[in-house]
Amino acid sequence: xEASGLDEFASIGHWxxxxxxxxxxxxxxxxxxxxxxxAVVEAxxxxxxxxQWVMAVDTMVETIHFNDQTMTEEDIGFKALAANVSDxxxxxxxxxxALISVSVPKSWGPQRMKRLYDGLYECADRYGVxxxxxxxxxxxxxxxxxxxxxxxxxxxxxxRRSGAKxxxxxxxxxxxxxxxxxxxxxxxxxxxxxxxxxxxxQEAVPEALVRAHRRPAPSVRAGxxxxxxxxxxxxxxxxxxxxxxxxxxxxxxGVRLVLRDLELPRSGTLMSYAAVTGMDPLExxxxxxxxxxxxxxxxxxxxxxAKSAFSxxxxxxxxxxxxxxxxxxxxxxxxxxxxxxxSTERRRHVPKRGYNHFT
Numbered sequence: 001x002e003a004s005g006l007d008e009f010a011s012i013g014h015w016x017x018x019x020x021x022x023x024x025x026x027x028x029x030x031x032x033x034x035x036x037x038x039a040v041v042e043a044x045x046x047x048x049x050x051x052q053w054v055m056a057v058d059t060m061v062e063t064i065h066f067n068d069q070t071m072t073e074e075d076i077g078f079k080a081l082a083a084n085v086s087d088x089x090x091x092x093x094x095x096x097x098a099l100i101s102v103s104v105p106k107s108w109g110p111q112r113m114k115r116l117y118d119g120l121y122e123c124a125d126r127y128g129v130x131x132x133x134x135x136x137x138x139x140x141x142x143x144x145x146x147x148x149x150x151x152x153x154x155x156x157x158x159x160r161r162s163g164a165k166x167x168x169x170x171x172x173x174x175x176x177x178x179x180x181x182x183x184x185x186x187x188x189x190x191x192x193x194x195x196x197x198x199x200x201x202q203e204a205v206p207e208a209l210v211r212a213h214r215r216p217a218p219s220v221r222a223g224x225x226x227x228x229x230x231x232x233x234x235x236x237x238x239x240x241x242x243x244x245x246x247x248x249x250x251x252x253x254g255v256r257l258v259l260r261d262l263e264l265p266r267s268g269t270l271m272s273y274a275a276v277t278g279m280d281p282l283e284x285x286x287x288x289x290x291x292x293x294x295x296x297x298x299x300x301x302x303x304x305x306a307k308s309a310f311s312x313x314x315x316x317x318x319x320x321x322x323x324x325x326x327x328x329x330x331x332x333x334x335x336x337x338x339x340x341x342x343s344t345e346r347r348r349h350v351p352k353r354g355y356n357h358f359t
Contacts, residue, residue: 236294263320
């Protein structure tokens with residue numbers, strides 16, 4: 001018997017039965033899903049179309065990535081899958097199938113796990129991901145959930161971190177820092193679940209920030225738009241913080257990334273909350289992470305057209321800096337007010353830091 005009080009197979013059925021119809025899964029290439037030793041999927045359903053596989057895995061551990069003070073069971077399930085969907089989006093791919101592995105302690109009974117799977121399947125349905133299998137074990141103390149997502153991309157067209165070149169422009173597909181601000185509010189603003197308030201009922205913390213932390217939205221459509229443009233030279237998703245992701249591109253490409261402070265998109269809600277709490281919003285923006293917008297570089301000649309293409313689909317697109325020749329580095333340009341209303345530009349080195357499990 002496993003920790004939840006049901007045996008392994010009964011638990012899997014309790015959490016997954018009736019979630020996605022056989023027809024729905026078949027439309028996504030599933031030949032054999034949950035219930036056998038391994039799943040079987042079709043490599044391609046489109047005639048004369050060849051795809052390359054894109055695969056990502058991510059693990060979330062209770063007390064490290066989440067706790068019941070800041071997230072509901074449904075939030076945890078949603079976010080566990082969303083993190084992997086975002087990795088597929090950052091390669092310009094389409095998420096297709098998911099495998100879910102959970103290690104369940106006694107404190108997580110059948111109903112708690114069912115609610116976690118409610119959130120996970122909500123994310124799966126939103127992004128068209130077929131859940132096709134996984135594994136279930138007991139755990140001594142804390143819940144562990146590991147998700148593998150398999151996606152597809154056109155041959156040779158996966159977007160990487162290594163293509164940025166001097167003269168290219170740096171872009172973001174949305175504002176950053178909201179998730180970190182939401183987490184701050186849940187931990188310090190009196191809006192956490194453990195404080196007795198229901199999700200969405202926070203008094204001091206704006207709901208937009210709370211939702212950004214609990215229910216991040218992977219940028220799948222943005223990734224596909226960029227993949228379809230031959231001018232996007234590098235791409236990364238903002239999972240560990242803007243500074244960390246910029247450094248990854250700089251090191252992979254062998255260039256210097258120069259971010260411009262005044263061009264970074266700032267959420268009005270974020271700025272207002274930072275002012276109320278006395279926090280530096282730039283700290284959240286550079287080092288917060290878990291925003292899952294995309295950071296990348298694009299040829300300068302196509303930046304305006306790319307922005308128009310995004311705008312036509314109701315998606316944001318911000319040019320936030322440029323790529324320069326030099327040893328891998330990330331710098332931030334700020335404007336310093338001078339006499340008579342003038343200003344001068346000042347550069348500063350952006351430290352390579354963000355969320356790191358081993359520091």
